[in-house]
Amino acid sequence: MVGEPDPQQMGLGMHSRMCYAVSENGFDWEKPSVGLEADGRKTNIVLGDVKSGAHGLTVLEDPNASSEDERFKGLFTRMWDGNKNRQIVAAHSPDGIRWEVYDDLPCVGSDGPRLCDVHIVAVDPYSHEYVAYTRHFLMTAGATRTRFDRNETFSRPYEPGNTASYSQRRIWKISSADFIHWSEPVLLAASDEDEDNLDDSFYGMVPYRVGSQHIAPLCVFRAVDNEMDVQLLHSRDGLRWRRGMGRRPFLDCRGEGHWDAHMVTIVNPPIEIDDELLFFHSGTDFHHDWWLVGQREGIDHPEALDPLGCGAAFGMGVARLRKDGYAGMFANQYRKGIVTTHAMISLGNKLSINAACGEPGSIHVEVLNRDDQVIGSCEEARCDAFTGDATDHIVTWEGDPTVPAGRGQDQYWRKLRFTLRNAELFSFRFTDSAEDPTPFKTEKEW
Structure with a gap:
C-alpha cells in the first residue's frame, strides 16, 4: 500500500x-x-x-x-x-x-x-x-x-x-x-x-x-x-x-x-x-x-x-x-507453616477449605475464640488431616464437621489456625449457618 x-x-x-x-x-x-x-x-x-x-x-x-x-x-x-x-x-x-x-x-x-x-x-x-x-x-x-x-x-x-x-x-x-x-x-x-x-x-x-x-x-x-x-x-x-x-x-x-x-x-x-x-x-x-x-x-x-x-x-x-486460585499460602515439606487469621464473626457451623497437598503433605485446622482458646473440640490434635487436592473440602475433627456456632461471644467470634506441611491453602469459608444473622446488628445487640 x-x-x-x-x-x-x-x-x-x-x-x-x-x-x-x-x-x-x-x-x-x-x-x-x-x-x-x-x-x-x-x-x-x-x-x-x-x-x-x-x-x-x-x-x-x-x-x-x-x-x-x-x-x-x-x-x-x-x-x-x-x-x-x-x-x-x-x-x-x-x-x-x-x-x-x-x-x-x-x-x-x-x-x-x-x-x-x-x-x-x-x-x-x-x-x-x-x-x-x-x-x-x-x-x-x-x-x-x-x-x-x-x-x-x-x-x-x-x-x-x-x-x-x-x-x-x-x-x-x-x-x-x-x-x-x-x-x-x-x-x-x-x-x-x-x-x-x-x-x-x-x-x-x-x-x-x-x-x-x-x-x-x-x-x-x-x-x-x-x-x-x-x-x-x-x-x-x-x-x-x-x-x-x-x-x-x-x-x-x-x-x-x-x-x-x-x-x-x-x-x-x-x-x-x-x-x-x-x-x-x-x-x-x-x-x-x-x-x-x-x-x-x-x-x-x-x-x-x-x-x-x-x-x-x-x-x-x-x-x-x-477456583479461588489467585493466591495461596504455601509451606514446603521441611518446615511446617502456621497461619492464624484475624478474629472474624460467623454463624457458620461447618468449615470448607480450598487447598492442595503434595506427596506427602497435610493440613490441620484449629478453631479458636478471640482469647486463643479452642472452641468445642476443634483443636489441631483432633483434626482429621487433609492430604488431598479439593476446592470444597469440609474439615472434620475425629469425624465430626461441627463448628460450635451461636449468638454467644465465644461462638460467633472465631479465629482459624492452619498448620500446613508440603501444602498450599487457597481459601476457606464457613457454611451451613446456624441461623441467619440480622444485617447490620452490632456486637452489643447480638
Whole structure:
C-alpha cells in the first residue's frame, strides 16, 4: 500500500459494528439469524452502520429494570464523520438484539457526554447503583502543547515528576441512579513512576467480588513495545486498590506464532464452572497502533507497511484458573507453616477449605475464640488431616464437621489456625449457618 491506509478499503476504520453471537458452552459459537437486515442482506449486526460507528459497547443485565424493554443496558462510543466527532451514548434492549438509544445523552459530572472509548458497566450489588469503570476524556490533556503536532506520534509526551502534565491512561469510576446522569469521575488506578515503566498506562479494569475482597483484572498498555497484558488489582473497599503478583502479568500475550501474540484483554468477570474459573478474553497478533499510524510515523514493520495483507487477526480465547486460585499460602515439606487469621464473626457451623497437598503433605485446622482458646473440640490434635487436592473440602475433627456456632461471644467470634506441611491453602469459608444473622446488628445487640 502507498500512503495512509484507507479505512474503507481495509475495514479497519473506527466505524465499528456491534454483532450478536450465541454459545451454549462458551467454546462453540454461532451467529444466528436475528431478523435484522443491512443493505438488503441478513445480518447479526445489532448496533452501528455506515453513517456512525458503535465502538466499545459493554452491556449489563439490569436486575432492577423498570420494564422488560430495559432488561439490558449498555454504553458505547458513537463515532461519525471519519472519527472526527464522537460522543458517549446509552442504549437499552429487551434481548441484546433490538437496541434503542435513550433520548438523552449520558451526562458525566460537569463534562457532559464525554468519556474515553473504554468503559465497563455493572450494577453495584450493595448500593444498587449503576457503575462504570472508564477513562477520562481529558486523560492526555495535561500534556497538550500548542507547539505539539498531534500527527507526529500516537502517544503524547510524558514528563516525569510533573503531575500537571500527567498524560498516561488511568482508570476512573462513575456512578448513576438512572444510567443517564453520572457522577464526577473518581480516580481508582494510575501507573506510578517509581515501580512502573514510564511508558506503562492502564487501559481498562473489571472489578468483581471474591468473598470480602475486590479483584480486578487490569489491562496494562506498554507503549514502547506497543503491547498489552493483564495484571491484577485487589482492594478491601473497591476504592483503594493495590497491585498484585509483583506487577507481573496475570494473563500475558504469548509472542510470535500465536494468535494472541501482542495483546490480550479481559473485560468481563470470570464464569465459575465446577472447580474452575473461566476468563473469556480477547487477543491479537497485531500491535496496538502500528497498523493505524505506522506509515505516518515511518515504522518499518509489516503491520505498518501492509496492514491488510500482513495476516494479523483478532480473536477470543478462554483462560482457566483454579477456583479461588489467585493466591495461596504455601509451606514446603521441611518446615511446617502456621497461619492464624484475624478474629472474624460467623454463624457458620461447618468449615470448607480450598487447598492442595503434595506427596506427602497435610493440613490441620484449629478453631479458636478471640482469647486463643479452642472452641468445642476443634483443636489441631483432633483434626482429621487433609492430604488431598479439593476446592470444597469440609474439615472434620475425629469425624465430626461441627463448628460450635451461636449468638454467644465465644461462638460467633472465631479465629482459624492452619498448620500446613508440603501444602498450599487457597481459601476457606464457613457454611451451613446456624441461623441467619440480622444485617447490620452490632456486637452489643447480638
